[in-house]
Amino acid sequence: DQQVKQNSPSLSVQEGRISILNCDYTNSMFDYFLWYKKYPAEGPTFLISISSIKDKNEDGRFTVFLNKSAKHLSLHIVPSQPGDSAVYFCAASAYSGAGSYQLTFGKGTKLSVIP
Amino acid sequence: DTAVSQTPKYLVTQMGNDKSIKCEQNLGHDTMYWYKQDSKKFLKIMFSYNNKELIINETVPNRFSPKSPDKAHLNLHINSLELGDSAVYFCASSQDVRVGVGNEQFFGPGTRLTVL
Numbered sequence: 255d256q257q258v259k260q261n262s263p264s265l266s267v268q269e270g271r272i273s274i275l276n277c278d279y280t281n282s283m284f285d286y287f288l289w290y291k292k293y294p295a296e297g298p299t300f301l302i303s304i305s306s307i308k309d310k311n312e313d314g315r316f317t318v319f320l321n322k323s324a325k326h327l328s329l330h331i332v333p334s335q336p337g338d339s340a341v342y343f344c345a346a347s348a349y350s351g352a353g354s355y356q357l358t359f360g361k362g363t364k365l366s367v368i369p
Numbered sequence: 370d371t372a373v374s375q376t377p378k379y380l381v382t383q384m385g386n387d388k389s390i391k392c393e394q395n396l397g398h399d400t401m402y403w404y405k406q407d408s409k410k411f412l413k414i415m416f417s418y419n420n421k422e423l424i425i426n427e428t429v430p431n432r433f434s435p436k437s438p439d440k441a442h443l444n445l446h447i448n449s450l451e452l453g454d455s456a457v458y459f460c461a462s463s464q465d466v467r468v469g470v471g472n473e474q475f476f477g478p479g480t481r482l483t484v485l
Contacts, residue, residue, distance in 0.1 A: 286468050290476075297373070297459050297476030298412070305469070343412065347468035354424040355468040359412040 257281045258346050260360035268368050273331040275363050277344030280325065284346035284358075289318060289329050292341045292362070301342070302329070334367045341365070372396050373477040375460050381483045382450055390445045390480045392460030400424075401443035402461040402474065403435060412459065418443055419466050447482075455484045 259278045267273045275289075285306040290298035304311040304318045304327070311318050317330045331338055341362040350356040373394045382388055394401060402425075403415040417425035421437040432448040447454060460477040468474075 288468075288473065295478065297461070297478050299476065300473040303470065303473065350425065354417060354419070354466050356414055356417075356425060357468060357474065361410045 256360075257284075258344055258358050258360040260342075260344055260363050262363050263361070264364040264366070266366045266368060267334045269336055270333045273329075273334045273338065273365055273367065275329040275331075275342050275344075275365065277327050277329075277360055278325060279327075279346050281346070281348060281358070282325070283348040285349075286347040287318070287320060287327050288345045288347070288357070289316075290343040290345060290359075292343060298343055331365075334365075336367045336369050339365055339367045373460055373462055373475050375458075375477040375480050377480060378478060379481050379483075381485065383485055384450055384452060386450050387446070387448045388450060388482070389447070390458055390460075390482075392443045392445070392477055394441055394460075394462040394475070394477075396462055396475060398462040398475075399440060399465045400463045401437065401440075402463075403443065403445050404459040404461060404476075405429075406457040406459065406479070408456070416443075416445075417466070424466060450482075450484045452484050455482055457481050 288303040289301045291301045292298040302316045320327045341364045343362045344360040345357045376391045400419045402417045416435045418437045434446045437443045457479045459479045461474040463474045464472045
């Protein structure tokens with residue numbers, strides 16, 4: 255039962271253009287969403303996040319949009335750079351009881367930025 | 370200075386063996402985690418410790434036993450290894466148990482376990 259879905263396993267974009275990575279979720283209890291970036295042989299690194307009370311958060315070239323009614327979020331990277339080539343994981347958080355919160359990850363989307 | 374470190378990076382072993390993976394964080398965080406990334410690439414939480422106390426224990430075989438000797442360390446011991454245990458195991462830490470702004474999880478580089 256995939257509660258967080260990234261339906262595109264890969265995406266190729268020309269350098270300088272916009273990259274749009276999509277993520278859908280099913281659990282309406284999720285209240286915080288994050289994007290992580292992962293290079294080969296390294297652990298995921300935090301990129302950007304958004305609370306469920308907002309619909310947009312921007313940090314430099316990275317913007318995350320949240321559409322709660324559609325249970326959909328997206329990550330926009332503009333302009334895309336070759337160094338952005340990595341696997342991007344969408345993650346969502348919900349309270350799991352006993353004072354703990356739990357992150358649920360999608361399968362990731364591999365972004366390739368072509369010079 | 371590595372924030373979250375794991376040893377070993379690679380581990381190849383035979384079925385039935387017992388092995389341990391060590392994790393250390395130097396960020397002063399209170400909460401540490403173990404995740405498993407299987408062949409389908411899903412990252413799934415296994416355990417979470419806060420101030421050395423177990424707070425999340427997902428449905429994993431009891432052959433997996435985490436141990437937190439102090440807040441900076443969370444080790445994972447696996448008994449009687451099986452072929453299906455082959456995966457990449459990631460350790461992570463965060464300031465505390467909440468998930469929110471300024472409390473993101475920092476991940477280690479991963480340990481690739483191969484069971485033959």
